[in-house]
Amino acid sequence: MxxxxxxxxxxxxxxxxxxxxxxxxxxxxxxxxxxxxxxxxxxxxxxxxxxxxxxxxxxxxxxxxxxxxxxxxxxxxxxxxxxxFGPVLDAVRDVMVKGTAFGMPTESEILLAEALAARNPRMEQTRFCNSGTEAVLAAIKGARGITGRERIAKFEGCYHGAYDWVEVSLDPAPSNWDDENGNPASVRCNAGTPDSVLRETVILPYDDPQRCADILRREGHSLAAVIVDPHASRAGAVAMSKETAAVVQEACRRDGIMLIADEVISFRLSYEGASRLFGLEPDLITTAKIIGGGLPIGAVSGPADRMSVFDHSAGKPKVSMGGTFSANPLSMAAGLVSLEHYxxxxxxxxxxxxxxxxxxxxxxxxxxxxxxxxxxxxxxxxxxxxxxxxxxxxxxxxxxxxxxxxxxxxxxxxxxxxxxxxxxxxxxxxxxxxxxxxxxxxxxxxxxxxxxxxxxxxxx
Ligand SMILES: Cc1ncc(COP(=O)(O)O)c(C=O)c1O
Missing domain, CATH: 3.90.1150.10 (Aspartate Aminotransferase, domain 1)
Structure with missing residues (x-):
């Protein structure tokens, strides 16, 4: 029928x-x-x-x-x-016939990491993975490793992938927006998310810099990271105000919190990415999507002194970050040519x-x-x-x-x-x-x- x-x-x-x-x-x-x-x-x-x-x-x-x-x-x-896109297809074809993944590094990962560093000096070093979710979870683990703290703060309604802590208050309804003190509540998004995850995630209002400042003043000393997408699609696809961005930047500097800019979508907003447009100087930047030229990718970037948390060259790193298909040459080649044409x-x-x-x-x-x-x-x-x-x-x-x-x-x-x-x-x-x-x-x-x-x- x-x-x-x-x-x-x-x-x-x-x-x-x-x-x-x-x-x-x-x-x-x-x-x-x-x-x-x-x-x-x-x-x-x-x-x-x-x-x-x-x-x-x-x-x-x-x-x-x-x-x-x-x-x-x-x-x-x-x-x-x-x-x-023709140049991506050509680049992938060239690489593919030589093999799709190796248990060895390839030069292609150097080229893509260099291309990111050339666009934005705060992306001095990069570790690649396979999705934005993976990049965000690695950045948060990195921030915890650097600071020795466990809690994070994120903005209400903002999407950062499928890691438990960033799924908190992804889609709260008006009936549970506020906690008993009138601050944005930490609301479970998936059945079964542990209460401990809710306690470890502080929720910030996207468009209320004063309340945001108050919350960060109270909670800042216990936070490993504040994760910010300054143009968050699920929070309205509206630019974060310069005031809110400044409040976050200031709190991070004051309390030694790692500022993570999640540019998985917003990297496209300028040649250098999004954070600069908002006066942010992130400790770690997560990207994915367009930097892979249509193939699976994720990346954590930042200044060398921050990224050293993942450095394994002297033995066990503070925080491990790796994966079977991380920095596979197909994604690297597609990403490089895609960025060159952007x-x-x-x-x-x-x-x-x-x-x-x-x-x-x-x-x-x-x-x-x-x-x-x-x-x-x-x-x-x-x-x-x-x-x-x-x-x-x-x-x-x-x-x-x-x-x-x-x-x-x-x-x-x-x-x-x-x-x-x-x-x-x-x-x-x-x-x-x-x-x-x-x-x-x-x-x-x-x-x-x-x-x-x-x-x-x-x-x-
Ligand atoms: C801002 C942001 N962070 C992280 C993610 C997760 O990326 P992925 O779907 O590649 O896991 C997304 C996905 O849309 C996103 O928009």
Whole structure:
């Protein structure tokens, strides 16, 4: 039986405009039997089933039903040059035929570490791993090793991967936002997270520098690290204020806390990465995503005196950091060529395109009189519904009805052949031009206007 779903397949719609995506549906039904939930990532799943990717070409992705979508998800912001970028393919092919992984170092890891150091002097030394999660957990273990302290602080609602301590207060609901003293509570994200993890994780407000300063003054002496993403996508994709950044920097210096800048997504914001833009001087910087050119990667970088915590050359290091596929030559080669093609002029052009896209969206929403706004910086953007300013996790929080609308908008954009992430955020990639940016803006304004208008959500 052919299934119909509200997933666009222009050439294959039925008379009523419903969409037939039978190959994706069949794949999903088959996958459900061997994979819980029928898909490897909650983030790329939606009802009734997700489109399955067949191949990518530049800024386009084609699913197994033949539908071509403008890809703003870019594998969750990791594909700065889009899909199947020629120089990456050439570099990987060259390396691959010589072997894919060795129980020996390769020169390729030197080149990528040097490339990071050349972009940002605070990335003087680097250790590679295979994901952002691994990078964050290694940085936190490093900070604990350096300071001899156990607790960490993180900002409410910010995502830093799947390490227990950074999952605390990832997605708290308004009913458990505050503790009995009116400070952000440490809230469990997964069933079974030990209470000790909650006690060891102090939660900071993203957009309240005074409260942040008070909490850090009280807790600072017991903290190994404060982890900061200065443009946190889950906390609204809004830039951290210079005041909050300064409060964090000052507390870290005062109390000997290691400042970890998590630039897994935000590294793309400038040639040097994100921290400099916010006046931060991190002790450790975590990166992943775009520095791997589309292959799995993670990295912890920092000044040599901090990174020495991982130095094994004189025997057992204070903190071990290694892994079977860490610094594998494929990821190293892909990352190097990808960064080489993300030069200053390219960063500037892409950021300009992002500015243009956000500007067009704001103009479009204002003209249509809809209560919607867009946040973001550089080549990143995120849609929010409602008339209020978005300044951090709480003001970005979508109540259940708004969350449903956001998912409907994501689906409607898919029917317009534009792939966004589930919270309607997106990133631009270097193959995109003004034409693509304007097309995304035009479609999103129409879709949002129709969603809010149809459901009496329009203002004005
Ligand atoms: C800021 C941040 N840190 C860490 C991670 C974890 O990275 P990975 O998915 O490569 O484990 C992510 C993933 O999106 C992230 O956005």
């Amino acid at each position: 052919e299934s119909k779903m509200n997933l666009g397949l222009g050439h294959n719609s039925d008379a009523a405009g419903s969409v037939i995506a039978k190959h994706s549906e069949a794949a999903y039904l088959r996958e459900r039997k061997v994979v819980p939930g029928g898909s490897m990532r909650a983030a790329s799943w939606f009802q009734p089933y997700p489109p399955y990717a067949a191949r990518g070409e530049g800024c386009w992705v084609v699913d197994i039903d033949g539908r071509r979508m403008l890809d703003c998800a870019n594998n969750f912001f990791s594909l700065i040059h889009g899909h199947a 030069s200053r002029p390219v960063v500037d052009r892409l950021n300009g395109l992002g500015e243009r896209l956000r500007g067009e969206l704001r103009k479009g929403f204002a003209k249509a009189g809809v209560a919607a706004t867009v946040t973001g910086m550089g080549s990143l953007f995120r849609l929010h519904l409602g008339a209020g300013d978005v300044t951090g996790y709480r003001s970005a929080f979508a109540d259940p009805e708004t969350a449903k609308r956001i998912r409907r908008i994501q689906l409607a954009m898919l029917n317009e052949n534009v792939l966004l992430t589930p919270n309607c955020s997106g990133s631009l990639s270097t193959p995109m031009t003004e034409a693509e940016a304007l097309s995304i803006a035009d479609k999103l304004v129409n879709v949002v206007t129709s969603e809010l208008g149809d459901r009496q959500g329009a203002v004005g």
